[in-house]
Amino acid sequence: SPVSGNSATPRILAIANQKGGVGKTTTAINLATALAAVGEKVLLIDLDPQGNASTGLGISAADRGVTTYEVLSGDYRLEAAVAESDIPGLLLAPAGVDLAGAEIELIDAERRHFRLADAIEEYAASEAGQGVSYILIDCPPSLSLLTVNALSAAHAVIIPLQCEFFALEGLSQIMRTIETVRTRINPALELQGVVLTMHDRRNKLTNQVEDDVRGHFGDKVYTTVIPRNVRISEAPSHGKPALLYDLKCPGSQAYIQLASEVIQRERARPQAA
Numbered sequence: 182s183p184v185s186g187n188s189a190t191p192r193i194l195a196i197a198n199q200k201g202g203v204g205k206t207t208t209a210i211n212l213a214t215a216l217a218a219v220g221e222k223v224l225l226i227d228l229d230p231q232g233n234a235s236t237g238l239g240i241s242a243a244d245r246g247v248t249t250y251e252v253l254s255g256d257y258r259l260e261a262a263v264a265e266s267d268i269p270g271l272l273l274a275p276a277g278v279d280l281a282g283a284e285i286e287l288i289d290a291e292r293r294h295f296r297l298a299d300a301i302e303e304y305a306a307s308e309a310g311q312g313v314s315y316i317l318i319d320c321p322p323s324l325s326l327l328t329v330n331a332l333s334a335a336h337a338v339i340i341p342l343q344c345e346f347f348a349l350e351g352l353s354q355i356m357r358t359i360e361t362v363r364t365r366i367n368p369a370l371e372l373q374g375v376v377l378t379m380h381d382r383r384n385k386l387t388n389q390v391e392d393d394v395r396g397h398f399g400d401k402v403y404t405t406v407i408p409r410n411v412r413i414s415e416a417p418s419h420g421k422p423a424l425l426y427d428l429k430c431p432g433s434q435a436y437i438q439l440a441s442e443v444i445q446r447e448r449a450r451p452q453a454a
């Protein structure tokens with residue numbers, strides 16, 4: 182198998198945090214876009230019933246054909262859900278509101294923790310999946326069966342974290358979930374890193390929390406921090422990643438830097454024989 186360049190099997194990264202509004206979707210969309218911009222072929226899987234990653238990439242609810250719900254339920258292959266976005270090299274498997282029901286419907290289902298992992302494995306081996314080098318999974322704001330499916334499928338997790346009062350408590354909660362998944366389901370699961378989002382250098386609490394998080398997690402925390410930037414919050418309503426909406430804004434530039442850190446960490450991993 183090739184040693185460098187696009188590897189034969191895609192690297193699967195879950196963007197997860199049980200808290201809502203911390204920048205998961207924003208990170209998923211813009212990291213995916215930045216990776217595509219440097220020539221990676223990326224599939225973004227929307228695993229949040231709110232479907233914000235799908236909307237943010239300009240795929241309205243009406244335009245969604247097969248969604249991730251139908252993939253998890255086993256009615257369709259992942260390949261059938263994968264659509265092209267406007268960004269060259271960026272594919273999307275959209276989500277719909279029906280995904281919220283998957284939780285209950287899968288409660289007794291066979292391989293319920295592995296529905297996504299199985300679907301991705303089949304996709305990666307298929308002709309449609311050839312050349313895909315990264316698969317990013319945008320998780321819902323919970324540690325539910327959907328997030329567990331993402332963590333079971335993933336090689337590594339990226340945790341977006343907002344520097345606010347209870348940040349460390351929230352972080353230890355998701356770290357416990359990762360540990361549980363590692364013990365019971367996916368022993369190879371790694372933490373790729375923690376990315377500080379909506380960062381405000383002028384805010385004393387932000388800086389204090391950043392120090393605490395870096396103190397606890399050391400170089401697991403990316404050097405790049407994503408600044409709070411109004412251009413980032415405007416982009417989704419235009420159905421575009423911030424990188425396309427305003428490439429020069431500080432938020433977009435930070436996501437480009439983050440992508441290069443993510444790639445560096447991937448390249449620094451010991452290569453499988």
Ligand code: ADP
Pocket residue numbers: 200201202203204205206207208233322378379380407408409410411413414415417432
């Ligand atoms: P999550 O997916 O974790 O719920 P989102 O990515 O949807 O979080 O972000 C929550 C809200 O914050 C959205 O309205 C988004 O546009 C906004 N937002 C995210 N990152 C930034 C940022 N760096 N600067 C300003 N607003 C941001």
Ligand code: MG
Pocket residue numbers: 205206207229233320
């Ligand atoms: Mg989201």
